[in-house]
Amino acid sequence: MRQDGAVPLDLELAPAEADEDARFRLPRGHEWVVLLGYVAAAALYVVIGVTVTDFLLSVFVAIAYLLIVAWLVPLAVRRLL
Amino acid sequence: MSWAAHDLEPYAIQRHTRWKLAFIPLLFGSYSPDMMTKWFVYGIHLGPWDLKATNPAQFHRGWPGFGFTHSLVYGAVIGLFFWKVCGSQVWGISFMIGQWAHALTDTGDTVGTMLLFPWTYHFHFGAWAYAGQTGRMTDAAAYFSGLGGMWDLVWIVFGLFSWRVLTRSYFERYVYTADGSWSFMNRAIPTAALLVLYRAAFFYGTSRWIAWTLWAHVVHHYPYDLSWGGPHWVHAAHP
Numbered sequence: 001m002r003q004d005g006a007v008p009l010d011l012e013l014a015p016a017e018a019d020e021d022a023r024f025r026l027p028r029g030h031e032w033v034v035l036l037g038y039v040a041a042a043a044l045y046v047v048i049g050v051t052v053t054d055f056l057l058s059v060f061v062a063i064a065y066l067l068i069v070a071w072l073v074p075l076a077v078r079r080l081l
Numbered sequence: 082m083s084w085a086a087h088d089l090e091p092y093a094i095q096r097h098t099r100w101k102l103a104f105i106p107l108l109f110g111s112y113s114p115d116m117m118t119k120w121f122v123y124g125i126h127l128g129p130w131d132l133k134a135t136n137p138a139q140f141h142r143g144w145p146g147f148g149f150t151h152s153l154v155y156g157a158v159i160g161l162f163f164w165k166v167c168g169s170q171v172w173g174i175s176f177m178i179g180q181w182a183h184a185l186t187d188t189g190d191t192v193g194t195m196l197l198f199p200w201t202y203h204f205h206f207g208a209w210a211y212a213g214q215t216g217r218m219t220d221a222a223a224y225f226s227g228l229g230g231m232w233d234l235v236w237i238v239f240g241l242f243s244w245r246v247l248t249r250s251y252f253e254r255y256v257y258t259a260d261g262s263w264s265f266m267n268r269a270i271p272t273a274a275l276l277v278l279y280r281a282a283f284f285y286g287t288s289r290w291i292a293w294t295l296w297a298h299v300v301h302h303y304p305y306d307l308s309w310g311g312p313h314w315v316h317a318a319h320p
Binding site for chain 1: 088096101102217218245250251254259273280281282285287288289292293296299
């Protein structure tokens, strides 16, 4: 606590480029590959979820699913190729 | 209550705040009000026992009950704990902002939240029906048939227009560097997996919005009712 009674907030400001780097534009090159990969993962998740709604109930299930399909499977494929 | 908004809001907050916030406590704060209560609102079966709140809306949002978890002071107290006891100001502030976003968003339904607890007045806009007391499936059907589901859609569209916050370069440049927890986890978990973890809430919120919408309107044909306070085919709880 400062002498004037104010609470010192020393949070850093986000870099000015952060806003520029988040501004909308269409994906380019490899970004399309990543995007399509996630769209495919989402499509499968939705199909499973609509069929077995319990699958949709937990964020932890979603995290485990995403780690498998978006990290472990591509990793395994890259190792095999 | 809201379904996907709590998954998606942290990305929007992080995108537009002028401060360096920590994403993990921001998301944790956004989830925290429902963490201890949702299971008891909908009820669970444990062997021969059915555990469910007698008055789910009262238990979830009211007092006596756990409604204080949806108040601004709850976020401030837990945030202060992170700051003063755990020694991380950025975690404290980020948690508080995430929790406040949740508490404010839930004022959209017919029960609302006791924002200024210990004052027990429920701030509520009544835009969509609170139907947690009807059970998880009917609540899902109602939510995704009314303005609540549309409110989630706003966040999804907003998120899609901010898709670049989900890129690897944005994550490494701004999200990872804002919070030492990422580098701590990075000792055991590769960056590629951390990136997947960072994206997971957005994936979860968007995908389950689509899945529940299909389940409610393609598989089961629940009628849409986008009128204020709807859908009116379900019994809405009030404070």
